[in-house]
Amino acid sequence: MRILGLSAFGGESAAALLVDGVPVAAAAESRFSGLRRDPAFPRRAVRFCLREGGLDAAGLDYVAFHEKPLRAFERVLVSQLRGFPGSARSFSRSMFLWLGDRLWIKDRLTTERGVPAEKVLFVEHHQAHAAAAFLPSPFERAAILVAAGAGEWASTSLHRGQGAALEPLGEVRFPHSLGLFLAAMAEHLGFPPGGGEERLLELAAYGQPTRVEPLRRLLRVAADGSYEIDTSPFRFGFDAERLCGPGLAEVVGPPRAAGATLRLSGADRADADLAASVRLVLEEALLALLARLKQAAPEEALCLAGDVLLHPSLLHRLLRDGPFARVFVQPAAGDSGPALGAALAAHAQLGGARSWRQEHCFLGEDVLSDAGAEARALPGDDAIVDALLEALLRGGQVGWVRGRFEWGPRALGHRSLLADPRRAAIGAEVNASVKRRESFRPFACAVTAEAAPALFELPRGGEWPLRFQQTLAPATDAARAAAPALVHADGSARPQVVHAGADPLLHRLLTRFGEATGLPLLLHSGLGLRGAPPVRGEAEARALFARSALPALVVEDRLYARS
Amino acid sequence: MSLKNLPLRLRSRATWADPARMLATLESFARTEEDGGRDIATAARRVRDDELRGHLARHAKDELKHAELFRRRAAELRGAGVAEAESEAKGARAYDLTRGRPTSEVDAHGFFKVGLLDELGEVPYVAMLHVAERKAADLFTLHRDLTRGDPPTCAIFEEILRDEHYHVAWTAAMLKRWREEGRESEVKGALKAAKTSRFMGGWKRLGARSAAGFGRAVMVLLYFTLLAPFGLAARRNRQGEQGWRARPADGARPADRAPLDRLRAQG
Numbered sequence: 001m002r003i004l005g006l007s008a009f010g011g012e013s014a015a016a017l018l019v020d021g022v023p024v025a026a027a028a029e030s031r032f033s034g035l036r037r038d039p040a041f042p043r044r045a046v047r048f049c050l051r052e053g054g055l056d057a058a059g060l061d062y063v064a065f066h067e068k069p070l071r072a073f074e075r076v077l078v079s080q081l082r083g084f085p086g087s088a089r090s091f092s093r094s095m096f097l098w099l100g101d102r103l104w105i106k107d108r109l110t111t112e113r114g115v116p117a118e119k120v121l122f123v124e125h126h127q128a129h130a131a132a133a134f135l136p137s138p139f140e141r142a143a144i145l146v147a148a149g150a151g152e153w154a155s156t157s158l159h160r161g162q163g164a165a166l167e168p169l170g171e172v173r174f175p176h177s178l179g180l181f182l183a184a185m186a187e188h189l190g191f192p193p194g195g196g197e198e199r200l201l202e203l204a205a206y207g208q209p210t211r212v213e214p215l216r217r218l219l220r221v222a223a224d225g226s227y228e229i230d231t232s233p234f235r236f237g238f239d240a241e242r243l244c245g246p247g248l249a250e251v252v253g254p255p256r257a258a259g260a261t262l263r264l265s266g267a268d269r270a271d272a273d274l275a276a277s278v279r280l281v282l283e284e285a286l287l288a289l290l291a292r293l294k295q296a297a298p299e300e301a302l303c304l305a306g307d308v309l310l311h312p313s314l315l316h317r318l319l320r321d322g323p324f325a326r327v328f329v330q331p332a333a334g335d336s337g338p339a340l341g342a343a344l345a346a347h348a349q350l351g352g353a354r355s356w357r358q359e360h361c362f363l364g365e366d367v368l369s370d371a372g373a374e375a376r377a378l379p380g381d382d383a384i385v386d387a388l389l390e391a392l393l394r395g396g397q398v399g400w401v402r403g404r405f406e407w408g409p410r411a412l413g414h415r416s417l418l419a420d421p422r423r424a425a426i427g428a429e430v431n432a433s434v435k436r437r438e439s440f441r442p443f444a445c446a447v448t449a450e451a452a453p454a455l456f457e458l459p460r461g462g463e464w465p466l467r468f469q470q471t472l473a474p475a476t477d478a479a480r481a482a483a484p485a486l487v488h489a490d491g492s493a494r495p496q497v498v499h500a501g502a503d504p505l506l507h508r509l510l511t512r513f514g515e516a517t518g519l520p521l522l523l524h525s526g527l528g529l530r531g532a533p534p535v536r537g538e539a540e541a542r543a544l545f546a547r548s549a550l551p552a553l554v555v556e557d558r559l560y561a562r563s
Numbered sequence: 564m565s566l567k568n569l570p571l572r573l574r575s576r577a578t579w580a581d582p583a584r585m586l587a588t589l590e591s592f593a594r595t596e597e598d599g600g601r602d603i604a605t606a607a608r609r610v611r612d613d614e615l616r617g618h619l620a621r622h623a624k625d626e627l628k629h630a631e632l633f634r635r636r637a638a639e640l641r642g643a644g645v646a647e648a649e650s651e652a653k654g655a656r657a658y659d660l661t662r663g664r665p666t667s668e669v670d671a672h673g674f675f676k677v678g679l680l681d682e683l684g685e686v687p688y689v690a691m692l693h694v695a696e697r698k699a700a701d702l703f704t705l706h707r708d709l710t711r712g713d714p715p716t717c718a719i720f721e722e723i724l725r726d727e728h729y730h731v732a733w734t735a736a737m738l739k740r741w742r743e744e745g746r747e748s749e750v751k752g753a754l755k756a757a758k759t760s761r762f763m764g765g766w767k768r769l770g771a772r773s774a775a776g777f778g779r780a781v782m783v784l785l786y787f788t789l790l791a792p793f794g795l796a797a798r799r800n801r802q803g804e805q806g807w808r809a810r811p812a813d814g815a816r817p818a819d820r821a822p823l824d825r826l827r828a829q830g
Contacts, residue, residue: 070830082801084794085787092782096775106829121826154808170807226806237801349822370605543601547594 001352002059004049005343007066007128007336009102011149011194011307012037014336015045016363016407017053018343021355025052026363026407028336030533037194041108042339048365057114064346066338067125069105071152073098075174083238090239123342125151127159127166129330132341133305134161135348136358137328138464143297145289148306148335149179156227156289156306160297164354166345169296175237176229178285179308181219184234184243185278189271190256193241201311202441204279205490206264207272214251215281225292227285264440282308283317294323301326305341307334310409312494316472319459326461331361331408331468340407360502361412361468364405367556368537375558385509387552387559388418393516395551395562396420397430399527401541402505402556405534410469411526412496413446413506415534417550419523420513421445421483426523433549435525444469444494445486446524448510452497455479455521469496469524482519496524572705579709579716586640589716593633600626603692610685614740618733622692625726632719639715686741690753693734700727 005016005026016026025048030037032044050056076098080091101108109115123131129146144159144166151157155177158169174180186196189203220228231237233247249255256262256271264272286309290302302324309315310333319327330337348354378384391398397419406412417434419426431437447455456473458466465471472492479487486493500507514520526534527541529548535541538555545553545560553560578584600623607619707720738750786794820828 064826068828068830074830078797079803081790081794081797082803084791084798087794088783088786091786091790092779095782096778100778118827121823122829123826170809172806173804173808175803176805222806224807228802228805231802237803346826349826351822539601539605543598546597 001061001347001350002053002055003062003064003343003346004046004060005064005066005128005339005341005346006042006046007339007342008041008105009039010066010338011039011335013039013042013045014332014339015042015049016340016343017049017055018340018347019053021344021347021352023340023343023356023363025049025365026332026340027365027405028332028407028533031364031405031536034532034536036532039335046113052365060115060119062119062121062346062350063109063113063115064121064123064128064342065105065109066123066128066342068122068152069103072125073103075150075153079175079238083235086235087238090235090241094240121342121346123338123345124154125338126154126157126171127168127345128338128341129305129333130157130159130161130166130168130303130341131345131348132330132332132337133303133328134159134166135164135344135354136330136340136356137161137301137303138357139299139301139303139326139328141299142301142303142328143293143299143324144303144305145286145293145309146304146306147178147286147289147308149183150174150177155179158289158293158296160299161303164348164352166348169293172226175231175234176227177236178219178227178282179306180234180236180243181229182278182282182308184236184248185252185274187243188248188252188255189275190260190262197307198311199438199441200275201279201313202488203262203264203272204275204313205272205442205488205492206440207269207274207276209277209280210273211252211277212280215277216284218251219281219285221285221288225288225295227288262438262440279313282314286314286318287321290318290322290324300324301328303327304329305333305337310334310470312470312472313492315465315470316459316492319462319465319471324461326463328464329468329470331358331406331410331470333470334409336408361406361408361410362404362414363407364414365536366404367401368539369556370537370539370542371555371558372542372560375555375560378554378557378559380557381505381508384554384557385505385512388509388554389512389516391552391554391559391561392418392420392513392522396423396426397433397550397552399434399541399545399550399553401527401535401538401554405536408468410444410496411524411528411534412469413498413503413524415527415536417523417525417527418446418509419443419525420517421486421521421523422517422519424484426485430523430525433551434527434529434544436529440489442488442494443486443523443525444496445483446496446498446506446510446522448507448514448520449497449499451510451514451520452495455482456493456495458497463497466495466497467499467502469494479521483521483523486521486523572709575705575709579706579713582640585716586637589633589637589640593630593637596626596633597630600624600630606688612685615685615689615737618737622730622733625730629719629723629726632722636716636719686738686746686749687753687756689734689737690750691757693731693738694754694757696727696730696734700724700731703727 001020003018007014012028012030014028017024027045027048029042029045076094080087106120109120110117126146130144134142134144141162144161146157153173154171155174157171160167160169182197186200189200191199218230233245233251235245236243263270309329378387388398400416400418403414405415419430427443455476455478458473459471462471472494474491475487475493498507498510510520528534535544541553541555551562578588603619604623607616607623610616703720703724707717710717742750
């Protein structure tokens with residue numbers, strides 16, 4: 001059975017092609033369009049998936065879309081009416097969008113893509129999330145938590161998974177939404193939409209949760225584990241573009257203007273304190289949800305999805321204090337994940353067996369070669385590792401592009417920027433040469449599985465999140481002394497634990513770096529400029545190399561070095 | 564002041580008068596020229612016609628040289644104390660060279676699409692370059708005139724303009740050669756398509772904006788008339804449903820709905 005899964009019009013659109021229950025390709029549209037997050041119909045991702053599968057639209061058995069459009073439209077319409085009369089502008093905007101485009105997805109697939117109408121399927125958004133979390137997981141049975149912005153109506157949902165079946169256990173409905181609460185607080189702190197949430201949670205490391213009480217009045221956790229949001233100071237109930245109302249300033253203080261200096265050090269840490277308080281109330285709400293889930297589905301294992309659960313600091317708290325022994329988080333836990341989930345859910349519901357375990361994320365496009373005359377050939381893996389090692393030891397940084405790009409937002413070794421973490425100023429150097437991010441933002445790292453326990457306090461049950469760089473781990477004294485640039489203000493780091501069997505080449509590079517320096521650990525980030533996803537092919541990598549001050553770049557078996 | 568291109572002239576004048584925007588604009592120009600250069604260099608490697616390959620290779624070198632000129636000038640400005648735009652918003656207001664290009668030719672960042680030759684074919688590609696370079700020559704003439712008070716920047720535009728004239732000339736010569744080889748209709752069609760895509764791009768954007776504005780106005784009218792009573796009623800339940808809501812498992816839904824029917828339902 002060949003099923004094309006699609007997600008579109010949310011935060012990030014994507015496509016995934018499933019053949020007999022196994023994904024042969026999956027990619028977010030942003031990887032092709034170059035936007036950080038791209039919610040448009042995933043035209044290029046679809047083209048890539050079909051090409052990878054050697055199919056055209058006629059060769060597909062089904063196309064599974066990630067939401068029920070009529071139910072989602074009902075939610076939008078009702079919420080606009082609830083906002084009357086303040087929702088006039090957002091009403092015209094959203095109706096124009098829905099009536100002009102989003103509501104007619106079936107027609108669009110039929111007329112533009114040539115997919116017969118009877119082949120178009122619709123999977124509920126949270127069911128698609130739950131399927132993406134559980135069906136690829138290593139667990140036969142698991143409890144499942146989905147926490148996202150808003151699906152059709154659900155914003156948070158609980159499920160139980162067994163075999164290939166998913167059983168919904170309950171849901172909290174829009175406008176009560178942890179995702180929208182977090183996005184609104186990020187907006188209040190002056191961060192731009194799409195990515196502001198992550199910055200807020202990174203900023204939290206610099207502050208103390210001194211503003212928790214007013215936030216607890218806004219986000220009330222009930223005894224039964226559900227939660228309720230006082231929506232009166234917010235606008236997200238009816239406006240997707242301006243999430244905060246004027247009343248929020250009275251509760252948590254005035255907003256930070258975009259571009260104004262962040263208050264995160266010295267005597268005035270007001271912004272960091274607010275961020276730390278937001279993180280704490282979110283953690284409390286998520287732990288209450290997990291307690292309820294454990295009651296309803298008393299399983300050992302937990303699967304997670306939804307953009308709220310993409311954030312490493314929140315996941316670390318859930319691993320540390322939650323009631324589940326083992327955890328799997330869909331690597332594309334945000335809005336692209338339901339493309340894969342919709343295909344998996346449709347396959348399962350139509351009687352397909354559960355036949356795939358997600359052990360890696362390399363489901364994207366292979367490197368599009370565009371070798372420059374200045375490239376030096378590297379014959380074989382040994383030469384590649386030697387070149388990478390030399391670049392790291394000599395120049396401190398290297399870009400590395402190989403194989404298929406990653407499914408999900410994290411660069412896990414195929415579109416990577418690696419750097420020597422022993423240099424105290426390496427974060428600033430990487431920012432100056434390539435990343436150009438705010439200085440308060442931490443960098444992730446890659447470490448061999450053998451060395452990880454000595455350098456980090458690895459969270460219990462976190463084997464899979466650590467493989468996919470999804471959780472924080474407190475740094476040990478050894479890591480603090482050897483790689484201070486990787487340790488965040490609160491003493492945590494974000495390690496990707498690399499096993500020799502999972503990624504032999506990256507593991508070998510880390511091992512060789514460890515032999516040379518005594519530290520099998522590298523700073524690891526996506527190879528892309530600020531505001532853009534990691535590079536796609538060789539031409540983009542070379543353009544970035546030319547545009548940045550990166551000392552060396554390895555693309556497949558070719559080395560580009562700055563003279 | 565001539566009324567021709569007045570909005571463009573005013574916007575460009577504002578850009579060159581603000582050091583932060585000027586810096587961002589020069590860097591944006593550098594990126595665009597570089598991407599164009601890389602695309603043309605890729606095209607040069609893929610064509611079989613020797614004459615065309617030679618022109619494309621030189622054209623690519625010129626574009627990369629322009630990128631370097633812009634980047635060097637931006638570095639000089641930075642060295643002289645011109646700072647980054649204070650906010651992302653201000654940086655985003657920099658003049659973007661790619662605004663002169665139709666969207667079909669550029670990627671999401673506004674840069675030339677890599678591999679455009681493969682999508683278009685030789686004749687349409689050169690026709691597109693010809694039209695784009697003529698437009699670019701006009702734009703650079705405007706920028707040269709507006710930077711007369713800044714001799715180093717003005718000199719860059721002078722130099723680039725010389726190259727642009729060559730670019731317009733070689734593309735015109737190639738198109739003429741193809742015409743003489745009996746590909747008149749192909750060349751004519753390609754030129755028409757390149758010009759139309761520019762014209763139609765602008766016309767479609769104008770049409771879409773007008774239609775969107777009208778549509779939104781109608782929506783607002785509906786909102787305050789037909790929907791107002793429903794809105795007033797819905798306000799009472801502004802907080803929405805609270806607490807847990809049970810959802811029936813798919814298997815517990817009416818047995819007459821087979822899995823495929825459930826999946827086909829949009830609501």
